[in-house]
Amino acid sequence: SAISDSTVLYQQFKFFLNLYFLVVACSQFVPSLKIGYLYTYWAPLGFVLAVTMVREAVDEVRHCRRDKEMNSQLYSKLTVRGDHSVTHPDEVIHVMSYDQSSCFIRTDQLDGETDWKLRIAVACTQRLPALGDLFSINAYIYAQKPELDIHSFEGNFTRVRIFTRLLIQFVFFFFTGTVIGVVIYTGKEMRSMLNMSQSKNKVGLLDCLTKALFLAQVVLSVIMVALQGFLGPWFRNLFRFVVLFSYIIPISLRVNLDMGKSAYSWMIMKDKSIPGTVVRTSTIPEELGHLVSDKTGTLTQNEMVFKRLHLGTVSYGTDTMDEIQSHIIQSYAQPQTPPAFLPAPKVRKAVKAIALCHNVTPVYESRVNGASTEPERTEADQDFSDDNRTYQASSPDEVALVHCTESLGLTLVNRDLTSLQLKTPAGHILTYYILQIFPFTSESKRMGIIVREEATGDITFYMKGADVAMASIVQYNDWLEEECWNMAREGLRTLVVAKKSLTEEQYQDFESHYNQAKLSIHNRALKVAAVLESLERDMELLCLTGVEDQLQADVRPTLELLRNAGIKIWMLTGDELETATCIAKSSHLVSRNQDIHVSNRGEAHLELNSFRRKHNCALVISGNSLEVCLRYYEHEFVELACQCPAVVCCHCSPTQKAQIVRLLQQHTAIRTCAIGDGGNDVSMIQAADCGIGIEGKVRYFSLTLCRFISNAIFVCPPGGILMYGALMLFDQEFVHVVAISFTALILTQLLMVALTVRTWHWLMVVDELISHSCYLASLAFLNEYFDFSFIMTRMFLWKVCVITLVSCLPLYIIKYLKRKFSPPSYSKLSS
Secondary structure (H helix, E strand, C coil), X not given: CHHHHHHHHHHHHCCHXXXXXXXXXXXXXXXXXXXXXXXXXXXXHHHHHHHHHHHHHHHHHHHHHHHHHHHCCCCCCCCCCCCCCEECCCCEEEEEECCCCEEEEEEHHXXXXXXXXXXXXXXXXXXXXXXXXXXXXXXXXXXXXXXCCCCCCCEEEEEXXXXXXXXXXXXXXXXXXXXXXXXXXXXXXXXXXXXXXXXXXXXXXXXXXXXXXXXXXXXXXXXXXHHCCCCCCHXXXXXXXXXXXXXXXXXXXXXXXXXXXXXXXXXXXXXXXXXXXXXXXXXXXHHCCEEEECCCCCCEEEEEEEEEEECCCCEEEHXXXXXXXXXXXXXXXXCCXXXXXXXXXXXXXXXXXXXXXXXXXXXXXXXXXCCCCHHHHHHHHCCCCHHHEEEECCCHHHHHHHHHHHHHCCEEEEECCCEEEEECCCCCEEEEEEEEEECCCCCCCEEEEEEEECCCCCEEEEEEECHHHHCCCECCCCCHHHHHXXXXXXXXXXXXXXXXXXXXXXXXXXXXXXHHHHCCCCCHHHHHHHHHHHHCCCEEEEEEEEEXXXXXXXXXXXXXXXXXXXXXXXXXXXXXXXXXXXXXXXXXXXXXXXXXXXXXXXXXXXXXXXXXXXXXXXXXXXXXXXXXXXHHCHHHHHHHHHCCCEEEEECCCHHHHHHHHHHHHXXXXXXXXXXXXXXXXXXXXXXXXXXXXXXXXXXXXXXXXXXXXXXXXXXCCCCCCXXXXXXXXXXXXXXXXXXXXXXXXXXXXXXXXXXXXXXXXXXXXXXXXXXXXXXXXXHHHCCCCCCHHHHCCHHHHHHXXXXXXXXXXXHHHHHHHHHHHCCCCCHHHHC
């Protein structure tokens, strides 16, 4: 108990205001510094501490209740056979899984990416006859030391005469059966922990303003000592002046601030316009100011929806998808008809390409839940019913495209490492063998797949990617660039889809060169790229797709309102550059007439100089480029970025998000407010002056949706710094308040003197009249500070009278009763 009490007091005296009054109170034990009675210093300090500790005790009780509620939740067993479960160790080497030797991982708690990524088990463990055979493998794992980098991991799984290089990440595992892995890092060595910053007790801007008042008080004390010529014990005189001027910072200020903050926090939670809001600390409600926001789950719902399909001559939207569906049904209803004679051949080829060119894998509940016997497994493998199928992929865009083809009648029903199967509207199963697959990379900005149709033996190379990457690959056309720009203006993420038919000889020639390039020791990547480039020529342009990342409700008007109020918003996300740019446009974070300037790694200095010459230009920068700029041109970069109307930082790690917030605090005088919804946002929120969590995460403020942020800032009493530092926004009411308070103060002082004086002298009467005359003269000459028309109203008169009487009468009545019933000893002399 003693330790806890001392800890509470230590936390209280970490606040400058409390420490200041403690030092002043302790100075009164020194006789040469004593001014007045001890209780006049210690009693207010004790009262202030008591009130503050009670308020923080209430916050602590609320925290304990939430912790108890969280800790009382029932755990889930993850080791029972057949469970369909999700778990999250750190670095894990996938060494074995049944059925297809693969599983899906998700890394949203580390980098914000919520898409599922396919991972394949180590080769030598994929086909073990029994689980016990895993422990008979003589192998060891070499892993790099724990590092902050969350985007890559390199290690070696070494067995006798077998050497496998690994690339693994912090993951969520989605079990497609039973998965066995080796955990590499745990505890403080996990990358999620390495990227976590230490939490700190935050103080509001108003607590910082008291430090400025203290400095002004010290300067004033030094001036007073200097006027005396620094004679005698001037150090003692200096401290006495500091004590005398301590009333410049009234001790009641802390109580007023704490009570006001508690009331404001309560009003935020009770505000019906922002339901579900939880204030997790009541010490910093005034910090809702400049915003640093996450993207995934905060500005967006992370739900991709297919919006548009353009074939060059015709464009289909969500309202005309039924036309495409009818074309697909008609074309696949006549399986023996040659493709050239089928209706709408362009539509058929485009939808077929979209259904085949992807990395999507369908997952069925009946297979995930497991089967105990071989007949049950066989039956589950042939179960293609729609009600228990979900899709997992390396990109939510691909899932949206596959969902679209499913709604049009061409459904992906099965996929493994060597083949995939489509179900037609007539219920027929079409099998395609996967010959080669070329995954999407941030450098190539495209992915491709070579498939062989089982029924005809035709070999086709399908490819899709960004328009900048595909424009030089497809055959000449006059509509692609224009339509890509039109979709981008609507905030849609575009993908260009193309195909190329290959003969058996062409494919065999490509395969031999491709395998030879992959076996090269020197310049392997360049040789592989050269072989692929020979295949990526004169491809037939099939279609252009547009996918929309669904925004949170009312995000656009919310960001518009914040930007019009002069609040600058920076979006920090772990997503790729193209995704971040698209969301910045669709959410109106970046206006349509603003250019977007992207800094590339290795050209930081040239890019910064080029960016300096631009005006009204939004900045989009990747994590790697940001690292270079901050390492060599930190001050210059922050100066330029702060001049931008909007900044988007993509591919950011949690550490970089927190670093950006700290840079804003160090190089500018602004207050920062961080908004996020995932574990990768914790460091950023802890570094900011105030944190807002979306949908119940552990933050200082918790909102259910991003759209309520504008209410929290503009409607609720905290109102940024508006309620405290910008009262002139309420100009007319402010002038009335000044007139009433100034008049009541003058009358209170004059009336208190009149009630206190027992023996009057004519000079006292003259002083009273002169003081009153000065007040009347100030009303006449300082008309810019006083509304004379308001002073002449009855409302002004009765408000001044009430305030004056409330200020004077209680004290006078108490003194009168005390003299009446307990007269002092000197009253006998007067009688």
